[in-house]
Amino acid sequence: MPRWLKIALAALLPSVAGAVVWGLGERLGADLDRVGILVGLVGSPLGFVLGWWTSRETPQPVETSPAAPSTRPMAPVARPPLxxxxxxxxxxxxxxxxxxxxxxxxxxxxxxxxxxxxxxxxxxxxxxxxxxxxxxxxxxxxxxxxxxxxxxxxxxxxxxxxxxxxxxxxxxxxxxxxxxxxxxxxxxxxxxxxxxxxxxxxxxxxxxxxxxxxxxxxxxxxxxxxxxxxxxxxxxVERFTVTEALAYLRERVGPGDRGGARRLAEEVDRLPLALSVAAADLAGPPRLAYDDYLARLRATPVEVALERPRGEPYPRGVAQTILRAVSGLDEPAHRLLGELSVLSASGVEVSLLGEEARPALADLARTCLASFSRDGSVVLVHRLVGRVVRERAEREGTLAALLGRAAGRMDEIFELGHADLWHRLPYLLMVAEQSQALWEHARPLREDPAAAEPIVELMHHAGFCLNELYDGRRAEPLYTQVVAARERLNGPDDPATLTAKHNLARAHWSAHRFTEAITILQDVAEARARTQGPTHADTLLARVTLGQLHRDAGRYDEAIAMMESLLPECARTLGETHELTVAAGSSLAIAHALADRPQVAIVILRMILAQDLADPRLRAATQGVLAIAHQRAGHLDEAIELYEEVLEGQTRALGDDHPEAVITRHELALAYQQAGRLPEAIALLEHVVRADEALHGPDHPTTVEARDALAAARRTPDGSLAAARRTSGEDQ
CATH class of the missing domain: 3.40.50.300 (P-loop containing nucleotide triphosphate hydrolases)
Structure with missing residues (x-):
């Protein structure tokens, strides 16, 4: 079915539910005042509606209509980035x-x-x-x-x-x-x-x-x-040869005591990393003689906790070199190094650390405890340096504080990108990677709720937002770790654990792994009923979501049967106007719509539009869905009239190239093409391609889809309905 219909129908779930409940109430002879109160709730899910309306991506979140995965990769670029x-x-x-x-x-x-x-x-x-x-x-x-x-x-x-x-x-x-x-x-x-x-x-x-x-x-x-x-x-790749070690010290520190240089090189096992840290200390200021440095180095205590990793040289002198350099840092640099040591070895963008971190970064670079990417945009801490810092923190009992500070910094960075997830995805992906690195480095403290909780919450937050972006493939590993952590920290039937499992099912859902998602949600629903009661809101939510999963898996009969059973139970337990009751009714309506009953959808949507929908964007969304319903029913004149009205309002209120207007313009073009108005369709699609390229870039799937639609329209020999349907994919 057309992508627009899936998105638009999903956007109006609560609204359609209100209309369905109204119709059911009239049919059953219920008090119309009470039914009217329920219908009046249709304006409440505006934020959810707008989230759908601003994107044409089509994976599967909770409480949305199904969307088929794309079957076409992005067009390979002619030349890869340098x-x-x-x-x-x-x-x-x-x-x-x-x-x-x-x-x-x-x-x-x-x-x-x-x-x-x-x-x-x-x-x-x-x-x-x-x-x-x-x-x-x-x-x-x-x-x-x-x-x-x-x-x-x-x-x-x-x-x-x-x-x-x-x-x-x-x-x-x-x-x-x-x-x-x-x-x-x-x-x-x-x-x-x-x-x-x-x-x-x-x-x-x-x-x-x-x-x-x-x-x-x-x-x-x-x-x-x-x-x-x-x-x-x-x-x-072995440690430096004697010749290489001496050449390095001569270039880095300057000519001088060759015997002292040789003694230092052997003290640190000629390991390049240790030599770089020692050379930074030797070069000063103040400049140190080799023997003076060696005396201070040998006085640096190294505890047994710094064990030699299997298969790796980790001589005492290497750890002493790193710890001596760390001990010479001022407090801001010391704190920053601690945070960087528990984050990902792939580094952290310098711009995200703030201007106040620049002096500390300079200090870390001067001492060779940190390095930078080729363009200077990312700061990196060598894995061996990070290990020394983490092990010392674990020994001193400060590792939990390091992890907590780093998690807090990531949470602050996350908030920078949280306001507009669609356009700030790199922030979210970075936080997701860093949260997993923090969890790996928290291995010694995973049984300690105080140390583990901030990291688990960070993983949960990142996974939740990836679910909101319908990126279940990236959310799955995060929520798999969150579920395991919650089971260990809270127990298998704790509400927080069941919530994590519910969200893992959502991730599987949007990754189109319906069998895994259904299995998990069945377990969640049973556990909720056992521990919280069969009529608890959380239990009903799990059952409603399970019905939606059946619907999106194409099991419409099962979904309809489940929702017909749940709708009166939700209304009786929670009230007719409760959001979950509305969601159950919405899911029932969508299941019928996906069973290709556009006439039913038209009746329901007209009932919704007859109400006082004060928000113009919600009314526009409803009109857009009604246009799709008419389009599926073959009422092209009615569909085009509605599209044109919606587009006029959007361009006037939001701007000509606002994402909502671009979506409507695309769908209007397809309707024009189906109606045989090919020149108008091509003109609109040309506008859509330009707008999508500016908004998403030339290789984004949305842009590629628009470009393909334009190419297909230009190839269409006439404006026949059959040709247009083939172009839009309805006959596939």
Whole structure:
């Protein structure tokens, strides 16, 4: 069915419900005064109506009509962006490590298939900076680079989604594995040079499906895991050689005591990260002699809590170097480093930290405890530095405070993007990733409600908003973690746990995973009835939502039967004007509408419009739905007249290119095309394409849809109804 109808019908759920209840009341001989009170409630869900009206996206939220997923990917872009992701900038006194570089070049020079090279080594040996040097060299030569973090499944999938979006390959509603497959196909088919870096990859099974089997693409993986040798040519990255360590200290600190430099290099196991932190301290101000620094370094206490990770060098001198640098920070820099250490290793945008953080950032950069992306927009804390800071905080009992401050900062950033979710999606995705990083770093404290609660609430908040944007695919992992946390912290039948499960079902729903969603909601409804009673509002809500799920899964008979049973029960228990009663009636009406009964919809909508709908935008939405009902019934003249009236009011009140006006103009164009008024349809669609490109960008699915509609209209040899229906997809 047409996208517009699905959205518009969903937008008027409460209004239609009021009309249905009115009709039922008249048929049953109920008191018309009481029925009138119920009908008067139709204006209450304005905010919900407007949320639907401002977008033509069509995934499945709670209490909305179903929407079919798109079957067409975005048109692939002719030229990928030069740089995708955050490539680290070159550190001071960077050592090119020619022997390692020669081995990488040898792997990339091998022909016959895609070149995949894995830089394997312990943390702090310089794998990422070596990969970044190759990336910067490629960018300087005009060859595009994609830099994706691959430490966790969420971080990896976020990077792949971003890459798919930038390449015009992202498709609404696809599971993650399908997006990975589509990007892999693009990489395989690429004939021109392209560098893909997967930084800090942890799981060969996770990144393996992305690696192209052939083509001109070069893939560089940095990892601590030598098992990546099964997927790629393995290049071992060790600590600096003595020559490299001394060359680094000479360039970074200056010529001087060669013996002292050698002693320091051995003290910190010639680990590049530790040498960079020590060199920053040595260079001052004030400048320190090597032996003086060594004496102070050896006096820095390191507790047993800093254990050596399996397979990684973590000598005492490395931890002492980092802790000495941390101890020299002033309070603002110390606090900021603590927050950054419990956030994602992919970094935080500098602009989100505020102007007051700039002195602290400068202090962290000066001491080499933090670095920046190539363009300086993102601040990064090395994973080994972060681990030292977190372990010390855990030992000192301050980890919960660090996590709480970082969660609070993310919540503040989240509020920046909360007012207009549709246009501030990057903020939301960033908060979602950071909340998962916080939850990972809170592992030692997950049983402590005081420490875990702020992070669980942050994940819940981010997941809820992703659900509001009908992005169930991204909301699912968040709510899976929230449900597990709630079960541990609150118990399986606690209301907060059941709410989290309800929202997980919503995420499955909008991801079109109806079976999983129905199974979860059945359990929620049974648990609500058992613990809160069969007539509790939460129990009824679960049952109503379950009916809506059956409806959107195409099980109209089951949905109608459930809603016909629930409607009088909701009215008797909660009252005829309660929002849940209205929602039950609305769902019943929508189920009938989706069963292709447009005449019934027309009668109901005319009854609604006969009421005093004071808000003009709500009246316009109702008229738009009535226009769709007439259009489905074949009453094109009535539909066009209503569309034109709605469009005139919207352009006068909201502006010519307001999203609501653009939506109406698009649907009016389709009605013109069906009525044989082809020149008028083409003129409107040209306007729609220009407006969508300005609002969403040229590769957004909405823009692509409008552009395809325009191309189809231009190809239509006549304005016949059959041709127009084929164009609009009604015969599919």
């Amino acid at each position: 740089c995708l992701g955050e490539v680290p900038r070159a550190p001071r006194a960077f050592q090119p490590r020619q022997a390692l570089r020669a081995r990488i070049d040898a792997v990339f020079a091998a022909g016959g298939r895609a070149a995949v090279c894995s830089l394997a080594g312990a943390r702090g040996v310089g794998k990422t900076h070596l990969a970044a040097a190759l990336a910067r060299e490629s960018l300087d030569a005009g060859r595009p680079v994609a830099w994706l973090g691959a430490e966790t499944p969420g971080q990896f999938q976020s990077g792949v989604d971003l890459m798919a979006h930038e390449l015009g390959l992202l498709r609404e509603g696809d599971p993650p594995e399908e997006t990975v497959r589509r990007v892999r196909e693009w990489l395989t088919a690429r004939a021109e040079p392209y560098l893909l870096v997967l930084d800090d990859a942890a799981d060969p099974d996770l990144v393996g499906p992305l690696l192209p089997p052939s083509g001109a693409v070069r893939v560089l993986i940095t990892t601590n895991d030598r098992d990546f040798g099964h997927l790629a040519e393995l290049v071992d």
